[in-house]
Amino acid sequence: MKVKIKDIANMTGVSIATVSMVINDKADRISPKTREKVLKAVEETGYVPNRVASSMVTKRTKTIGLIIPDIVNPFFPEIARGVEDRAKKDGFAVILCNSDNDMNKEEYYLDLLQEKMVDGIVFTVSSVRTEFSDSFKKVGVPLITVDRDISNIDNYAKIVVDNEQASYEAVSYMISRGLKKIAHMSGPSTSLTARHRFQGYKRALEEHGIEFDSSLICEGFYNTSSGYDCMSKFLKSGIDFDSVFCGNDMIAAGVIKALHHNDYKIPEDCSVVGFDDVEIAELIIPELTTVRQPKYDMGYKAAELLIDMINNKDASKKECTTP
Amino acid sequence: MKVKIKDIANMTGVSIATVSMVINDKADRISPKTREKVLKAVEETGYVPNRVASSMVTKRTKTIGLIIPDIVNPFFPEIARGVEDRAKKDGFAVILCNSDNDMNKEEYYLDLLQEKMVDGIVFTVSSVRTEFSDSFKKVGVPLITVDRDISNIDNYAKIVVDNEQASYEAVSYMISRGLKKIAHMSGPSTSLTARHRFQGYKRALEEHGIEFDSSLICEGFYNTSSGYDCMSKFLKSGIDFDSVFCGNDMIAAGVIKALHHNDYKIPEDCSVVGFDDVEIAELIIPELTTVRQPKYDMGYKAAELLIDMINNKDASKKECTTP
DNA sequence: GTGAAAGCGCTAACAG
DNA sequence: CTGTTAGCGCTTTCAC
Numbered sequence: 197m198k199v200k201i202k203d204i205a206n207m208t209g210v211s212i213a214t215v216s217m218v219i220n221d222k223a224d225r226i227s228p229k230t231r232e233k234v235l236k237a238v239e240e241t242g243y244v245p246n247r248v249a250s251s252m253v254t255k256r257t258k259t260i261g262l263i264i265p266d267i268v269n270p271f272f273p274e275i276a277r278g279v280e281d282r283a284k285k286d287g288f289a290v291i292l293c294n295s296d297n298d299m300n301k302e303e304y305y306l307d308l309l310q311e312k313m314v315d316g317i318v319f320t321v322s323s324v325r326t327e328f329s330d331s332f333k334k335v336g337v338p339l340i341t342v343d344r345d346i347s348n349i350d351n352y353a354k355i356v357v358d359n360e361q362a363s364y365e366a367v368s369y370m371i372s373r374g375l376k377k378i379a380h381m382s383g384p385s386t387s388l389t390a391r392h393r394f395q396g397y398k399r400a401l402e403e404h405g406i407e408f409d410s411s412l413i414c415e416g417f418y419n420t421s422s423g424y425d426c427m428s429k430f431l432k433s434g435i436d437f438d439s440v441f442c443g444n445d446m447i448a449a450g451v452i453k454a455l456h457h458n459d460y461k462i463p464e465d466c467s468v469v470g471f472d473d474v475e476i477a478e479l480i481i482p483e484l485t486t487v488r489q490p491k492y493d494m495g496y497k498a499a500e501l502l503i504d505m506i507n508n509k510d511a512s513k514k515e516c517t518t519p
Numbered sequence: 520m521k522v523k524i525k526d527i528a529n530m531t532g533v534s535i536a537t538v539s540m541v542i543n544d545k546a547d548r549i550s551p552k553t554r555e556k557v558l559k560a561v562e563e564t565g566y567v568p569n570r571v572a573s574s575m576v577t578k579r580t581k582t583i584g585l586i587i588p589d590i591v592n593p594f595f596p597e598i599a600r601g602v603e604d605r606a607k608k609d610g611f612a613v614i615l616c617n618s619d620n621d622m623n624k625e626e627y628y629l630d631l632l633q634e635k636m637v638d639g640i641v642f643t644v645s646s647v648r649t650e651f652s653d654s655f656k657k658v659g660v661p662l663i664t665v666d667r668d669i670s671n672i673d674n675y676a677k678i679v680v681d682n683e684q685a686s687y688e689a690v691s692y693m694i695s696r697g698l699k700k701i702a703h704m705s706g707p708s709t710s711l712t713a714r715h716r717f718q719g720y721k722r723a724l725e726e727h728g729i730e731f732d733s734s735l736i737c738e739g740f741y742n743t744s745s746g747y748d749c750m751s752k753f754l755k756s757g758i759d760f761d762s763v764f765c766g767n768d769m770i771a772a773g774v775i776k777a778l779h780h781n782d783y784k785i786p787e788d789c790s791v792v793g794f795d796d797v798e799i800a801e802l803i804i805p806e807l808t809t810v811r812q813p814k815y816d817m818g819y820k821a822a823e824l825l826i827d828m829i830n831n832k833d834a835s836k837k838e839c840t841t842p
Numbered sequence: 843g844t845g846a847a848a849g850c851g852c853t854a855a856c857a858g
Numbered sequence: 859c860t861g862t863t864a865g866c867g868c869t870t871t872c873a874c
Contacts, residue, residue: 198659200851211861216853225859242657247634248574249851252866257571259614259635268600273590280590280617289631291582292615294603308612311570312582334565336521456779523867534845539869548843572867575850 199241207237219245251313260502261309263293263302264320271491272320275342278495279318286503288315306335316502318342318495338505342498353505355498357489359389363396366469366487367441371404375439375467379412381426381451383443387418390443393471397441412437416447423450431458439467448484522564530560542568574636583825584632586616586625587643594814595643598665601818602641609826611638629658639825641665641818661828665821676828678821680812682712686719689792689810690764694727698762698790701729704749704774706741706766713738713766716794720764735760739770746773754781762790771807 201219205212210230218226218234237243251257262279264272280290291314293305309317316338341354370378380397383390394413401408414429416422423442430437431454442448448470452462460466463485470486524542528535533553541549541557560566574580585602587595603613614637616628632640639661664677693701703720706713717736724731737752739745746765753760754777765771771793775785783789786808793809 202851212852213854213862214860217860220853227859230860244630244633244659246636246851248571248580248636249866250853251571252575252851252868253853255866262615266600267590267596267603270593270596273593273596276615277589277591277617280615289614289616289635291612292585292599292603293612294600307567310567312612313569313571336567525867535868536846536870537844540844543869545869550843553843569867572850573869575852575867576869578850 199243200246201243203241204234204237204243207241208233210234255313256315257313258287259289259291259312259314260499260506261291261293261305261312261314261317262320263295263305263309263317265297266294267292274491275320275495275498278492278497279499280495282496282499282503288499288503306332310336315506316340318498318502338502340498340502340505342494353501355494355501357494359392360396360399362487362489363393363441363471364400365396366471367397367400368404370439370441370467370469371400371406373467376406377409377412377437377439378406379414379430379435379437379440381414381416381423381440381442381447383416383418383447385415390415390418393443411435416443418444419446420450420453423447423452424454425450427451427454431455437466439463440469442468442470445470445472445484445486448486452484522566523569524566526564527557527560527566530564531556533557578636579638580636581610582612582614582635582637583822583829584614584616584628584635584637584640585643586618586628586632586640588620589617590615597814598643598818598821601815601820602822603818605819605822605826611822611826629655633659638829639663641821641825661825663821663825663828665817676824678817678824680817682715683719683722685810685812686716686764686794687723688719689794690720690723691727693762693764693790693792694723694729696790699729700732700735700760700762702735702737702753702758702760702763704737704739704746704763704765704770706739706770708738710741713741716766734758739766741767742769743773743776746770746775747777748773750774750777754778760789762786763792765791765793768793768795768807768809771809775807 201212201215204215208215208230210233214226214230215234216222218231219238247258260279260283262276264276267273267276276290276292283290291309291312293301293309295301295305306317314337317335318340320342339352341352343354343356367378378397378401380394382394385391385394398408412435414426416426423446426447427440427450440448440451442451448468451468455462455466455468462468468484470484472486472488524535524538527538531538531553533556537549537553538557539545541554542561570581583602583606585599587599590596590599599613599615606613614632614635616624616632618624618628629640637660640658641663643665662675664675666677666679690701701720701724703717705717708714708717721731735758737749739749746769749770750763750773763771763774765774771791774791778785778789778791785791791807793807795809795811
């Protein structure tokens, strides 16, 4: 039989209240002697406090829920890690939920987490969802969204990543390095991300007095073959460029491949800058410079804000942009 | 104020015992009429049962812990996903813990999970650990290890991956495709994984009547530059080979790069086969054929076995090899 | 079919 | 400083 607080109390000849206090370090009012005695008994018996029972009375489970689309998608592990690290700092555990961008699963987990009485929820919004369903609005615990797509969901605390700004900075950097004819191979303009990255590109050109040239733009998809095709087309048509700013690393990989096949040297003949969805990319392709996305920070900050909301109910509905 | 079982009971004019039964579908002995009435009240009030309270009496939290070194390491997300999917199937939630291969963190989480009264633990053993510490042995709940390195930890239920066999099959396949001079560029022989993969390579050759040729072996590290260096050396020294079996995908990426630089065509001039630690690799490098590791299945099976152990206390100490 | 009552293991006043 | 006591919200016999 598992040993419980009562056993420790009996063993040491004190009350369970006293034992509870030393276990929870509310020892301000406990004599060192009793404290030692209790601690020793705990040690000897291997007593493990039952936090489920504590939760019953404290109404705190010290657990938060994390709902993401899919931990296998390389975008999310870092977010998850950020959340977990911050949670751990305050003694919170994290329940991991993969929603697959499926509304039903999202609701399933929202329910599950609430039944488990989590203290709060970090929710990574999929790029598909554009608004909260009813069951969302009914969530009775602090909830914060981590939004990689700056969607139009409001009225919730959220962490957003500013793709426009990140893109702007990357292109500005390229300009500062003397590049002038910067092509842009983007993801589909149906994607908010792609649009924001494009806007950042454009703004950087404008603010540095470089005229925007639509012939340097190639819209495709977020994959390697798209990058390959765009670059092949450019090479064939003889368009003049000295560098490429790519919508993501997959595109960049395709671009690099096409350049290789045409005996271009990188970065001597053409610089390639990608956008980081995937950590591993640059390991495999050292020619690639990439814009790091603050995924870890997004998770970390989300958890931080959430814990804040858990501790002061008033802290809700904040917004926070990374980096 | 949150609505609780008592409120539902009052609203419907039945006892809390009855409400409890309909909520938990122990409705064999409940009249359909009462059932409907209760369900309706639940619906109207948005009542969410407090599973923490249930856990108090049932002694089951329907939660399992998952300890892995680091979710950011591309090896683990799939394992985690496998665990989560299987757990979900039986209504279990998963608490995610990143240990960073740090014994202290491992113990911290082992403790945390037990305090949270998880029903069981899936533990992914780091390649460093060679034995269980005391606190390990004291774990009072079912525990199963997922072991990618076939280490010498015994006396626990575990899932292992058979690198030797996977390697054997890959090389056999290469041989069946007519390849005869298969070079092997391996990870460091200090790694169990590397040794097992090497053994599989060797066995495949032997069983297919191909003589082992140590000059076709190049030992390095599990990274790109190692692959690049090995291949460069081979090309310089004029060693005759028609293909390369690589210890992992990083090595393979380096090999491919070196071949490219020397105007070899893949797979016409030389086939390259990698070993899959990283899903993304083949997206970026389509020339690469790779041995898939059953990471997802490992996680899935681990959770399955664990749930089995949770349900029948006798099912422990099984072993199970994937694939 | 349904209800009453006894806890599950712990915390938090309040007394002493 | 320490003990007593009243629950936390639910499940589960055992009566009715």
